[in-house]
Amino acid sequence: MIDTGFRSIPVFPDDRFHEECAVFGIFGHPEASRMTYLGLYALQHRGQEGTGIATMNGRHLILRKAQALVSEFYTETILDDLKGNSSVGHNRYATAGGDSERDLQPLTAYFSDGPMALVHNGNLTNAVELRKELEREGALFATDVDSEVLVHLIARSKGSGLVERMEIALGAVKGSYSLLALFPDGLIGIRDPLGFRPLSIGRLGNAYVLASETCAFDLIGADFVRDVEPGEMVVINKEGLESHRLFSRRPGAPCVFELVYFSRPDSRVFGIPVYLARKKLGSRLAKDHPVEADLVVPVPDSGVAPALGFAERSGIPLDMGLIRNHYVGRTFIEPKQSIRHFGVKIKLNAVPGLLEGKRIVVVDDSIVRGTTSRKIISMLRGAGAKEVHMRIASAPIVSPCFYGIDTPTRGELIASTHKNEEIRRYVKADSLGYLSVEAMEEEIRQCRIPDGSGHPEGDGFCNACFTGHYPIPFSTEERIQHGLFDTLSPINPAADSFDHLDPED
Amino acid sequence: MIDTGFRSIPVFPDDRFHEECAVFGIFGHPEASRMTYLGLYALQHRGQEGTGIATMNGRHLILRKAQALVSEFYTETILDDLKGNSSVGHNRYATAGGDSERDLQPLTAYFSDGPMALVHNGNLTNAVELRKELEREGALFATDVDSEVLVHLIARSKGSGLVERMEIALGAVKGSYSLLALFPDGLIGIRDPLGFRPLSIGRLGNAYVLASETCAFDLIGADFVRDVEPGEMVVINKEGLESHRLFSRRPGAPCVFELVYFSRPDSRVFGIPVYLARKKLGSRLAKDHPVEADLVVPVPDSGVAPALGFAERSGIPLDMGLIRNHYVGRTFIEPKQSIRHFGVKIKLNAVPGLLEGKRIVVVDDSIVRGTTSRKIISMLRGAGAKEVHMRIASAPIVSPCFYGIDTPTRGELIASTHKNEEIRRYVKADSLGYLSVEAMEEEIRQCRIPDGSGHPEGDGFCNACFTGHYPIPFSTEERIQHGLFDTLSPINPAADSFDHLDPED
Amino acid sequence: MIDTGFRSIPVFPDDRFHEECAVFGIFGHPEASRMTYLGLYALQHRGQEGTGIATMNGRHLILRKAQALVSEFYTETILDDLKGNSSVGHNRYATAGGDSERDLQPLTAYFSDGPMALVHNGNLTNAVELRKELEREGALFATDVDSEVLVHLIARSKGSGLVERMEIALGAVKGSYSLLALFPDGLIGIRDPLGFRPLSIGRLGNAYVLASETCAFDLIGADFVRDVEPGEMVVINKEGLESHRLFSRRPGAPCVFELVYFSRPDSRVFGIPVYLARKKLGSRLAKDHPVEADLVVPVPDSGVAPALGFAERSGIPLDMGLIRNHYVGRTFIEPKQSIRHFGVKIKLNAVPGLLEGKRIVVVDDSIVRGTTSRKIISMLRGAGAKEVHMRIASAPIVSPCFYGIDTPTRGELIASTHKNEEIRRYVKADSLGYLSVEAMEEEIRQCRIPDGSGHPEGDGFCNACFTGHYPIPFSTEERIQHGLFDTLSPINPAADSFDHLDPED
Amino acid sequence: MIDTGFRSIPVFPDDRFHEECAVFGIFGHPEASRMTYLGLYALQHRGQEGTGIATMNGRHLILRKAQALVSEFYTETILDDLKGNSSVGHNRYATAGGDSERDLQPLTAYFSDGPMALVHNGNLTNAVELRKELEREGALFATDVDSEVLVHLIARSKGSGLVERMEIALGAVKGSYSLLALFPDGLIGIRDPLGFRPLSIGRLGNAYVLASETCAFDLIGADFVRDVEPGEMVVINKEGLESHRLFSRRPGAPCVFELVYFSRPDSRVFGIPVYLARKKLGSRLAKDHPVEADLVVPVPDSGVAPALGFAERSGIPLDMGLIRNHYVGRTFIEPKQSIRHFGVKIKLNAVPGLLEGKRIVVVDDSIVRGTTSRKIISMLRGAGAKEVHMRIASAPIVSPCFYGIDTPTRGELIASTHKNEEIRRYVKADSLGYLSVEAMEEEIRQCRIPDGSGHPEGDGFCNACFTGHYPIPFSTEERIQHGLFDTLSPINPAADSFDHLDPED
Numbered sequence A, B, C, D: 001m002i003d004t005g006f007r008s009i010p011v012f013p014d015d016r017f018h019e020e021c022a023v024f025g026i027f028g029h030p031e032a033s034r035m036t037y038l039g040l041y042a043l044q045h046r047g048q049e050g051t052g053i054a055t056m057n058g059r060h061l062i063l064r065k066a067q068a069l070v071s072e073f074y075t076e077t078i079l080d081d082l083k084g085n086s087s088v089g090h091n092r093y094a095t096a097g098g099d100s101e102r103d104l105q106p107l108t109a110y111f112s113d114g115p116m117a118l119v120h121n122g123n124l125t126n127a128v129e130l131r132k133e134l135e136r137e138g139a140l141f142a143t144d145v146d147s148e149v150l151v152h153l154i155a156r157s158k159g160s161g162l163v164e165r166m167e168i169a170l171g172a173v174k175g176s177y178s179l180l181a182l183f184p185d186g187l188i189g190i191r192d193p194l195g196f197r198p199l200s201i202g203r204l205g206n207a208y209v210l211a212s213e214t215c216a217f218d219l220i221g222a223d224f225v226r227d228v229e230p231g232e233m234v235v236i237n238k239e240g241l242e243s244h245r246l247f248s249r250r251p252g253a254p255c256v257f258e259l260v261y262f263s264r265p266d267s268r269v270f271g272i273p274v275y276l277a278r279k280k281l282g283s284r285l286a287k288d289h290p291v292e293a294d295l296v297v298p299v300p301d302s303g304v305a306p307a308l309g310f311a312e313r314s315g316i317p318l319d320m321g322l323i324r325n326h327y328v329g330r331t332f333i334e335p336k337q338s339i340r341h342f343g344v345k346i347k348l349n350a351v352p353g354l355l356e357g358k359r360i361v362v363v364d365d366s367i368v369r370g371t372t373s374r375k376i377i378s379m380l381r382g383a384g385a386k387e388v389h390m391r392i393a394s395a396p397i398v399s400p401c402f403y404g405i406d407t408p409t410r411g412e413l414i415a416s417t418h419k420n421e422e423i424r425r426y427v428k429a430d431s432l433g434y435l436s437v438e439a440m441e442e443e444i445r446q447c448r449i450p451d452g453s454g455h456p457e458g459d460g461f462c463n464a465c466f467t468g469h470y471p472i473p474f475s476t477e478e479r480i481q482h483g484l485f486d487t488l489s490p491i492n493p494a495a496d497s498f499d500h501l502d503p504e505d
Helices: A032-044 A077-079 A125-138 A148-156 A164-172 A213-219 A256-261 A274-289 A304-314 A369-383 A420-429 A437-447 A477-481 B032-042 B078-082 B127-136 B149-158 B162-171 B215-220 B258-263 B272-289 B306-316 B371-382 B418-427 B437-447 B476-481 C033-041 C076-081 C129-138 C148-156 C159-172 C215-220 C256-262 C274-286 C304-314 C370-380 C420-426 C437-447 C476-481 D034-041 D076-081 D127-136 D147-155 D162-171 D213-222 D257-262 D273-289 D304-314 D373-381 D419-427 D439-445 D476-481
Strands: A007-010 A021-028 A052-057 A059-065 A085-094 A107-113 A114-124 A175-183 A186-191 A200-204 A207-211 A223-225 A234-236 A240-245 A294-299 A322-324 A331-333 A346-351 A359-364 A388-390 A431-434 B006-009 B020-029 B051-057 B060-066 B087-090 B107-111 B114-124 B175-182 B186-191 B200-204 B205-209 B224-228 B232-237 B242-245 B294-296 B322-324 B331-334 B348-350 B359-364 B387-392 B432-435 C007-010 C021-027 C048-057 C060-066 C086-090 C107-111 C114-123 C175-183 C187-190 C200-204 C207-211 C223-227 C232-237 C241-244 C294-296 C322-324 C331-334 C348-350 C361-366 C387-393 C431-434 D007-010 D023-026 D050-057 D060-066 D086-092 D107-111 D114-124 D175-183 D186-193 D200-204 D207-211 D223-227 D232-237 D240-245 D295-298 D322-324 D331-334 D348-350 D359-364 D387-390 D431-434
Touching: A007 B432, A021 A032, A021 A114, A021 A223, A032 A077, A032 A085, A032 A207, A032 A213, A032 B331, A032 C086, A032 C232, A052 A114, A052 A175, A059 A107, A059 A114, A059 C033, A085 A114, A085 A175, A114 A148, A125 A148, A148 A164, A148 A175, A148 C148, A164 A186, A164 A234, A164 A346, A164 D240, A175 C387, A186 A207, A186 D034, A200 C232, A200 D114, A207 A213, A207 A234, A213 B348, A234 C159, A234 D050, A234 D232, A256 A274, A274 A304, A304 A359, A322 A369, A331 B032, A331 C331, A346 A369, A346 B215, A359 A369, A369 A388, A369 A420, A388 B224, A388 D060, A388 D419, A420 A431, B020 B032, B020 B114, B020 B175, B020 B186, B032 B078, B032 B087, B032 B215, B051 B175, B060 B078, B060 B107, B060 B114, B087 B114, B087 B175, B087 C175, B114 B127, B114 B149, B127 B149, B149 B162, B149 B175, B162 B232, B162 B258, B175 C232, B186 B205, B186 B306, B186 C431, B200 B215, B205 B215, B205 B232, B215 D050, B258 B272, B272 B387, B272 B437, B272 C200, B294 D107, B306 B359, B322 B371, B322 C021, B331 D431, B348 B371, B348 C107, B348 C348, B371 B387, B371 B418, B387 C274, B418 B432, C021 C033, C021 D086, C033 C048, C033 C076, C033 C086, C033 C207, C033 C215, C048 C114, C048 C175, C060 C076, C060 C107, C060 C114, C060 D200, C086 C114, C107 C148, C114 C129, C114 C148, C129 C148, C148 C159, C148 D331, C159 C187, C159 C232, C187 C207, C200 C215, C207 C215, C215 D348, C223 C294, C274 C304, C274 C387, C274 C437, C304 C361, C304 D359, C322 C370, C331 D034, C348 C370, C348 C431, C348 D213, C361 C370, C361 D186, C370 C387, C387 D086, C420 D147, D023 D034, D023 D114, D023 D175, D023 D186, D034 D050, D050 D114, D050 D175, D060 D076, D060 D107, D060 D114, D086 D114, D086 D175, D107 D147, D114 D147, D127 D147, D147 D162, D162 D232, D186 D207, D200 D213, D207 D232, D257 D273, D273 D439, D295 D304, D304 D359, D322 D373, D348 D373, D359 D373, D373 D387, D419 D431
Parallel strands: A294 A359, A359 A388, A388 A431, B294 B359, B359 B387, B387 B432, C294 C361, C361 C387, C387 C431, D295 D359, D359 D387, D387 D431
Antiparallel strands: A007 A331, A021 A085, A021 A207, A052 A059, A052 A085, A107 A114, A114 A175, A175 A186, A186 A234, A200 A207, A200 A223, A234 A240, A322 A346, B006 B331, B020 B087, B020 B205, B051 B060, B051 B087, B107 B114, B114 B175, B175 B186, B186 B232, B200 B205, B200 B224, B232 B242, B322 B348, C007 C331, C021 C086, C021 C207, C048 C060, C048 C086, C107 C114, C114 C175, C175 C187, C187 C232, C200 C207, C200 C223, C232 C241, C322 C348, D007 D331, D023 D086, D023 D207, D050 D060, D050 D086, D107 D114, D114 D175, D175 D186, D186 D232, D200 D207, D200 D223, D232 D240, D322 D348
């Protein structure tokens, strides 16, 4: 093996799915930029690569953005510069197109009606076609971000009045969007017709607030009002909040993975308290995949809630056998000399003594490539575990997401090409249990809060990553573009080892 | 109320005790600076205000230090600059004297034998006197750090040979020190005669490693060998590791608070596995202060292990009812408009729905001023808790520490001036239970691992912060200097409110 | 006097006119970004507020820009990132609209033909109208820079082929532009029909180079080929350089101030060697405004060449009686306590002893507000000068520039509201002599190099700042916008003091 | 030739001698740090590698230093942090030992009398021996700077009272020092017995000021009082200024090179106005080395004054035929492709047209290695010069300086190993004329101002670099250390080319 010298390795790309964005907006508050800063602070988990805030000061737009964490970037000076009573903000997870500062949001532009700032959580599946068309009409693009087509469509829309204008602008768009647009005299919030990504309405004194998750309201002391409905546009201005239907009501497809992993456990998304849902998933796991064991050990932090559910239902005691280092930054400098389990040890360490001779049930929220699971199990065995049974509080991931989540290609998803038993052998567990999609959704549905406070989502979810059933039909062009025609290598059940997936370990 | 403008508020000073330092050293490893960087990464919890590494490259000393987190400061370029096969590193928590970059460690100096780099965890109680004396003799001081007197004492010591030299140098020093000194041809590690602060020996291939906690060994793949004994000096050089007794054996006084709060749960300090000890404390709490309740809720992260112990013994189910935001940086920009529970909400949020109508046992590791506990309880009640019973997995803190921990003055320690019932009323709990000092030590002692691997500490602990019994007698001058003659205001049991302690809330 | 605290004062706005930009472009060179960096280095005097380079790497555009000096911003890493064989670069002087990084050039955009990068030296006088029109058609603007309308006009132009396209795009534009646009397969350079600003063609091996001034060619070792003619577009691609007439030939109006002050003395602009022209102006000054004196003292650096001409013709010896500090940065921290002549002393100091008892002729290139001249004369008298005669190597400035120069409003131009004698009294000179416009132009014309190497400019110049005769008629709307209808306060010849202009001194 | 990739080349090391330091101090002024900042601004030419200021606030010392220019480093915040009524500051040119921030001055230390800050311009020739001795006595050194021995000597000195203390401390020191030391209740300034480096006293209101050069007084509006005499110590405190003789009066040896090149032309050093002295040198050059020519061209900026003197005496007209780019930073990124005369073109460019067919006298202040002269002459010929006659306004440099100037080794000094004719051939001049040492000193002496204002220096100078006669006898050990026994390679008069000295050109 060639010595390539020291390398700085990213801590993220950590074999988990990643949300691409958080959005936050506020209208009519004297400390708009500060409140947006706090909201983004609470939503940092949805994107750590970059952050930005735009405020509207009269008809003057002020923008500050940087490739940094919220806690690193914003200073009092920056927040003071961001004058004005209304504001939108964004946290971003890196996307394919490039990671330059230019591609951070809010996107801003000046058009005939004045300045506009836009933040977007989601992914437009026909962005490439739309952009080509717009360029043919003379549109200039400043970034590589798919969301920029939204800015152009809004600026060019010929509808009379804001509602018609948005109807026309968004009519051609396919995909997922929880979208905020800030104008000199109003803030609008829109969720796509299927409501893939969450977007909630809060109230802070006389001001209205929009945020990806309710935990942002808790930090600033805002009251949760309701969710923006799929297909709804809310317009917030001096008169208050007005609701418009941009698209007729139909069964929504909120992202089930928000509940499995993305959202903070103290949020309520799609009308469902996240922590409770996760505990339920763990509980069901104990029922569907029981095992004789001495100890339940969660993979922190996302495995803790399901592990508590598993422990409660199974009666097996729970211990925090894996400790997470919370001081980990965004990159890590790797030594030349290889260190066992290094990639996972950066974040996790097994508690010595505790696991010695025990039969362990290790509970995690999901498996993406399998590489991390394999390292965790190896670490647990290194710490003396006699048996390691892995339980996953969701179904096998078989397909990539095209609605706003950063996923590897299909070929990299271990469950896309391998059967359960093969995965078990790859991760070197004594047993492996996943939930079925049906079980997942059933448990989650039961957590829905049965009051009338703004969650008109139907019973369904988008579960494309678990099933390959995409709720929006693709055009042939899109299928090619997304590699959905690619035939994956046939599974080789004879192969004893899938070590090519992780040759180092 | 006067508008004081926006303020940037520190997240630390967060009503907890703070360790002042982590030390790490390695001798005879081709990647000494990288290993030290990794060790400091694992020890970040012991000091977040600054970090530094010095390496010895032949007879040339290289030093890099900055007021930053380990993950923020070190780059590949910096680690490449830090050439050499031996290294010492330090993480620092801010101390009284000043927080300038100048006062960060390692301290370095050139003296007649060449360069030396020194890192120190602890506190010298007679540093002021020693410094005055040294200055009278013509010594020049470059910093305000008490540890600098050690550098001078070592450089001036007339002993023949390293052992005698250190005996003489350290003979005059009072206080606590886990100390590493790096010379061109050796690395030494010393623990003070009472062994206040931990210091462990590890082995990585042919190299020896010294670290404040064993979790640093786990990350770099080193094997734990044993602890440095109180009063012992180990000398590591090309010949290997040699042990010397600088001070005769006597019953040690290792800091009990390391086990209660400071050390990482996956470390073993003073021969005791930390996580297990904390669980034991929680379990004992359930026995000594039982309560009828529906739910045990830990204050994360330090309350999790005792809460698990409490839940296990009491049979009351545990839920993660408080969620911690792990993206919190070192400062926080406060809005002008006051937000309820703001100070604690930065880090913690109650899970909505979960606590509604429930009787809660909230478990924390300690109470310092009481302000945070009060905010947490208020937040739990705001989330619907019907009753809140607070259980503390240690004894009431009544006295400041002079052995390396950053503590407020005696007057600020709520338990120093208030009885249990008064504290309960101040924090607004329905009931409040502490462990007794005896119970704490009894439980911890039971966790000690009964093998012979280097933990010659006796049964005793330094429990001065819980008892006011300082294991080293103070001179009258020191008592004055440390304010130990101050009479605290008499307790006023009639006072219905101690709100002066936290007027904002 | 009110204590206003310490202030950071800009060194620029220094009572001189400022060029707004330098442009540089290269096509077909393996080190395109380095050559552009060097070119911008040589052209730093044309703009110190910000700099940027864009390179074309295949069809991929790379951009780096910052508010910094060329010598501060570019590093090897940045230049390595700027891959590709063609490049455009820009230096910028701050303009009114804002000084944010966003407004720096090159401007870049993606349109139907791919990416484009544009750099512009000049000013479009009808930019506001054009922008409104474009916005009405759905165009989005990303900056406040007038040059952005050029990007839109080019992208939207319906002409067939590049030449027709540019003809249409630039047909509607009024004002001055020396313009470079970089596309994946070509670089174009255009000078407006009147050729206000310079733009020269050079050759470096097989590559063509375009630059604002010839001194950029000297640094990179390129050979001067010829100037781009007014109204000409040159297209550089793999086939070489092709010339197109976008606008029919007519008498040009090159900016006479380029020769008086902006351009570097070692450049040749509009076919005229700058150093020689400046010496000629000084010589003419000696003829038209002779004076009995002991010493000619230039105001460095711009006064040196005319002072040499003055000394030569008058026979009065020249001495460098004012020394310039060349380490002055872009801002300066002023003390609270007032210091005599502070504003000018930052840059200039009188040589002690030299001026004692002497009659001095101080030679400068121009007077804008008069404040600096007044301070210089006061400083010379403070150094012992018996008489101070001021000679200005250009005509009185009476009108602002709208063609790419940063000038104060008309009311701030001392010669716009004051007669010669009044100015003399304000600056406190013993005598004051300006050149007439006719004399200036006559002298400059005589320097024109009579060979055929590409300077088809006619005999005329734009002298609007000296005469108020603007070569492009304004629309009424533009006149209002530019304040050209404002009546200036009547001159008060009785006033003994114009100290309101500079109350501090 | 091997392609080594792009390189960042320093602009300094530019074949000139470099002063190592500027010092500035002030006592008893409410804006001490601002005044020091301004003083250092004016003294930037004496050192561009780093700068630092220390202020005394009561008994508390505050220090800020950085590797940066004065104009880059100091901000209002930094100057506000530097509280106190007294201050010392330093600019530094890089020295051999290392260029780290640690080695910047002011040096600070705490000793028995409290804090002290020290700044030093000069060089201690027996620093190595002194340091060894001090280390043997237990002294700790924090830097590699020779000046640190002064700090120790002062702290250890047993003398009673400050004067005796300093007498003892400095008694053992050999070499050059213009030295300021700041204590809580006083500022002292000392010049070594021979007065190698300048140090002047100024008065600003009630405060006293000390500075390397008088140009610093001019900027802050201070009045020049007199020079500190060789061997004198001035003590400034609340009582005013007191003078003490540390060493008895003897003929001084002020550095003649201060007048030739280092000092600013608007300063008066050693009682001699610098600009006038330089003009005199040029005039004498015209007398001693006359030549028939058409044009005198100075190498800017240091050649301008002597060129004026040359032109005046010879009657040959002067033109600024070489233009200097004043925007050059501290490093420069070189292209891979070689560019003719690149090294010199960064800074200088010939004015095109002006030199065509002319016989040129090019005037510079000195020749060090000859490489730059050769490039300048080649550039002049490239610009069309028919003949180039080089005139140097000082004597040939044959020996290195050990008194505070950064000089190359003897072997690199072209005049140390080559005769005049050989140098002429190497630089490719048509003729070459130097001044003799006697002529230089004679001219300079004539400029001395014959009043009584504090310049007790005798008639002599240190001219060691021109003669090899060092005014302080070396010990054998020092001679070895400084390479003064090395025999230089014999001159090879037959060699037609010395191109090995500059193979690239």
